[in-house]
Amino acid sequence: MLLLAGQMLPCSLAPAGDGLQRVRQRGKLIWGADQEGGGPFVFPSAEDPLKLQGFEVELAQVLAEALGVQPQFQQGQWDKLPDLLDRGDIDVVLNGYEWTADRARRYGATIPYYIYELQLLARTGDQTLQSWEDLAHPPDGIKKRVAVLGGSAANDYLERFYGDSVEIVSFDGVSDAMRAVELNVDGIDANLQDLPIWNFYEPGFPQLTAVGAPVGRGFYVALVRNDDQELLQALNQAILQALQDGRLRHILARYRMWNDMQMLRGLELAPQGDFVGMPEPGELGLSDSPEDEETYAAVRGAHVLWQRGGLLVRAAGMTVLLAVCAMPLAILVGLSMALLRRYGPWFLAAPATAYVELIRGTPLVLQLYVLFFLLPEIGMTVNAFWAAVAGLAINYSAYEAEIYRAGLQAIPRGQMEAALALGFSRSQALRRIIIPQATRLVIPPVTNDFIALFKDTAVCSVITVVELSKEYYIQARSTGAIVELGLLTAVLYLAMSYPLSLVAASLERRLIPEDRA
């Protein structure tokens, strides 16, 4: 548990001054990415899942070196990485973010570190899909279903150019979309994928074939806060330097990402004013030999359980920690709200009612988002773990309040009257007579919610907390062991919730004395 607590985000302060100065003072360049995105970007190594791998891991090393600091990885959900930048948790987003005019307006975008293209993938031997033309005018007359990563450049491209002739299906994980094509899940025929991702995963998907020429050229850029202009300049210099001395080429080649398109980068201007050119990595003593290549390596069967099971168990520890910290708070707040609503004066009962309705009527993910990303806007910074605990506690308190209200209502009036007649004060009567009886009544529904809470902790991954579900997605997507790790994850959830049911059942037996003579 303590070990887990150590993993939590440090409480960060709102950034002051320029990022470069801060990074140097700290001695660390904190870069944000999502391991769940997988190869070739950032993923747990096939041999040693505790080690991060990917071309961006190596690029981060190069960039940090150029700034004279160490790189430090910070996990975040891919689409929330810019929010982490706003919060000041990270210095730079380095995770296959495409350059768009909109992003370049909101954030400082570096020069590209990669030029990507989009590749259409289909099932090997699918006669009805052999070219882009087949996509526009299917030979069998049936609209093709094409999987894309939701919100990605591929998604935009398809909508723009093939919006009328295909059905677009959104996926969360890049390898999920490829797997869906391979298995023809939900009638999915094709996947429009970033070419570097395809290059990396190709060995793992023998049933997929690239169809037609790559399209939709674009740029991967790193993002920094708009204010951090000095940091931006330093990163640009570092990228150019790596481009010029061949290290970038070496890194990209290792992940099978180097291609003719990248040659264009040689035309860019170096800080000295001349062309960057295209030196061979060999000049640095680096080689582009195929032996160095990193590709998708599936880890399957019993081995993956042995290799990654520990990580899932550890993540399950985080799930337990979140749930056991949040639930008592939820019960306490919920009980207070229920007492205010039932016994409080109107000026306390009304706000309590409003609280319950507000919290119950809005999604947990939004509440977490507000706590974590919006509170810093008004100068309050909460670290990820406690924001997660607070969010879960607040969300569940509304439900516990209603459960307790029902429990309190179920206690006959005579109990309060008997207590008052004996000289108890109202609060004494509540504490000694009413609440204990109500508590015993609400054990089954509260247990129900407690078990639900264990599973709802999964939502906390939006605010960078890696719990069991997130760890499962990360590991399953990097190994392809969706079934094996999925079963283990299910077993772990069950191992958490079932004992809880048993404890609740015995608590109920102990607290309900009617059956005993």
Place this chain on the structure above:
Amino acid sequence: MIALQNIVKRYGQTDVLKGVSFTVAKGEVCVLLGPSGGGKSTLLRTINGLETFSSGEIHVDDIRLPAEQQPGRDAALVRIRCRVGMVFQQFNLFPHKTVLQNVTEAPCQVLRLPYDMARQRAMALLERVGMGHKCDAYPGSLSGGQQQRVAIARALAMNPEAILFDEPTSALDPRMTAEVTSVMADLARDGQTMIVVTHGIGFARNIAHQVHILHAGMIAESGPPSQIFENPQTAVTREFLADVRQA
């Protein structure tokens, strides 16, 4: 020692109590009789504040309980409730506590008696009502008559100067009624001041010192049982007794 002066209780337009006055002397067993809906229980419950009243006042010894929303009411109630116990029609024992805990709870929590002393007294009281052997049982496992006897012990544990009985035998069958009535008769013999709302004519005739017939929110007739039952003075009393005897 207990005096009700001109108690009026209004529910909107309806007057439930229309100016009731009577006094109960120390050691007196006072029974409130009358047809259903006459306001007997409501009147009883005004004495320890489970019901409010609109005007009039109640005196318990030197404590003055004013009408609702008058200053000093809450403070008076705290004091009255420590001196006046109550026994309910539905017993209202605390189901999550044992018989013994039901009896020790208030002395420990309200009077701050040390547990050992409270326990000793509780056991003596439970023996007195014939429930000592059930001290570790939970109320849910007891018969109605047994529960009501425990409830009486619970009220006695506060050493009250008076006990209010709100239809204590109405939820019981005749055999259990007899159990409870005999305990109450025993208390009466010992000089316990009691105000009893009941439908049990027998109890009123044999044990009461003073009987008040309550009808439509007013006292129709007051007097010792000999007068009320042998020589009723008002038509209301005669009608009530005729109804009861017919039933």
